Amino acid sequence: MDLYWESTGEGEPVLLVMGLGMNATGWWRTVPVLAERFRVIAFDNRGVGRSPRPPGPYAVAQMADDAARVLTAAGAGSAHVYGISLGGMIAQQIALRHPGRVRSLVLGATTPGGPQAVPAVPDVSDFLRLRERMPAEFAVWASVPVNYGPETRRTGGDRIAADIAQRLRFPVEREFYAAQLAAALNHDVHARLGEIRAPALVVHGTEDVLVPPGNGELLARGIPGAELRLYEGAGHLYFTDDPRIDVAIRDWLSARTSPGPSGPPPR
Numbered sequence: 001m002d003l004y005w006e007s008t009g010e011g012e013p014v015l016l017v018m019g020l021g022m023n024a025t026g027w028w029r030t031v032p033v034l035a036e037r038f039r040v041i042a043f044d045n046r047g048v049g050r051s052p053r054p055p056g057p058y059a060v061a062q063m064a065d066d067a068a069r070v071l072t073a074a075g076a077g078s079a080h081v082y083g084i085s086l087g088g089m090i091a092q093q094i095a096l097r098h099p100g101r102v103r104s105l106v107l108g109a110t111t112p113g114g115p116q117a118v119p120a121v122p123d124v125s126d127f128l129r130l131r132e133r134m135p136a137e138f139a140v141w142a143s144v145p146v147n148y149g150p151e152t153r154r155t156g157g158d159r160i161a162a163d164i165a166q167r168l169r170f171p172v173e174r175e176f177y178a179a180q181l182a183a184a185l186n187h188d189v190h191a192r193l194g195e196i197r198a199p200a201l202v203v204h205g206t207e208d209v210l211v212p213p214g215n216g217e218l219l220a221r222g223i224p225g226a227e228l229r230l231y232e233g234a235g236h237l238y239f240t241d242d243p244r245i246d247v248a249i250r251d252w253l254s255a256r257t258s259p260g261p262s263g264p265p266p267r
Contacts, residue, residue, distance in 0.1 A: 004050035005043035005070045009035030012103070012257050013076040016042040017067055017094075019085030019109075020180050021139075021172040023049030028166045029239050033246040037254055041079065043070045045090070047176030056179020060086075060187045064093035071101055080253050081198075082106035085211060085236065086180060089113065089187040092219075095196045096189060104256045105200040105223075106249055109208055109236050111215035112222060114188030118214035128210075132178045136171030140164050149207040149235035159240050193222030200226040201252050205234030205241060227252075 006024060008031050016034075018026045024042035034040045044051040046058060046066055067090055071079055078101045083091030088110025095102045111117045119125065124146055131139050144153065144160060152159060200223045204216030213230055220228035229248070234241040 001046065001052050001054065001066070001069075002073070003043050003046065003052070003066055003070055005041055005074060007074060008032075008040045008042075009038055011038045013071070013074070013079035014038045014040050014253060015067065015071060015076070015079040015081045016040060017081065017083035017087035017090045018042070018045065019083075019087045020184055021048060021177045022167060023051075023170050023172075025049070025166040025169050026163075028163075029243065030246050030249075034250050034253070037250060038080070039076075041070065041074050041076065043067070044170070045087075045180065047179050048172050049170040053173075053176050056176065057182030058179045060089045060093050060183045061097060063090045063183060064097050067094055068098045068101060077101065078103050080104045080106070080256070082108070082249065082253075083110065084108035085110055086184045089184060089189075092189050092193075092196070095198050096192055099197060102198040103258065104253065105196065105198045106203065106253070107200065107216075107219055108203040109205065109211050109216075109238060110219070111211050112188070112190040112193055112218055113186075114190040116190050116218060118212045118218070120210055120212060124209050128181060132174055132181065134174070136173070137168060140167050140171075146210045147235060147237045149205060149233050149238075149241040151233055152235065152241045156240070163237065163240055190218065190222065193219065194224060196223045199256055201249070202226055202228045203231070203238065203245065203249065204228070205231050205236065205238040207233055208236045208238070210236040
């Protein structure tokens, strides 16, 4: 299955993996910042955007294999991998299933899953299931309280509206939102975090009600040598709440560039 992908900039490749129900347009703030120093590869996961829509439910491991095929299609043997939310779950599985293809790992607003994970409060968990039945435009506006920090909701309405305009370019259909949600709900790699060998940065907003920040702490404790950065006041879509986070991630990735090849792996 060929997924839609696009490439911006030059340099070592960075693969961006987006979260639940969103597609590559969700990275519209991040891509220009990273592309100042990197070749940025963004793609639409199965079920959303411009990619195929096979029947669900999906599995995170399956979506990680999809992402590895995107790297191959883009001619990148390995890349820095940056995933947010469900995309961070996919990134964990890329690092476990395709370790030779991961130069470094950025895990944003995500969780290792499983019984050790810190759950959202019941109202938020219930909302995720209710969202499956909402029309796309209603759903993205209804999601604002779980996606953004309190200050952005008070004073950043223009930034929220700009995000939503991007998301509604390719709205997710309810069936495929549910297929991706099934993948997220069944994700559990907590016991395998110690197998991840890539340098890792864990990023989380302190006001994330969708994936509480305790999950970032679990990831940072479980992945050898991982660095944890908590951003005060930021919510789930922290790059809208605080654009300086994109710059900080770019600088962290820049410190981990290497002279190694970025082309296809040897046959």
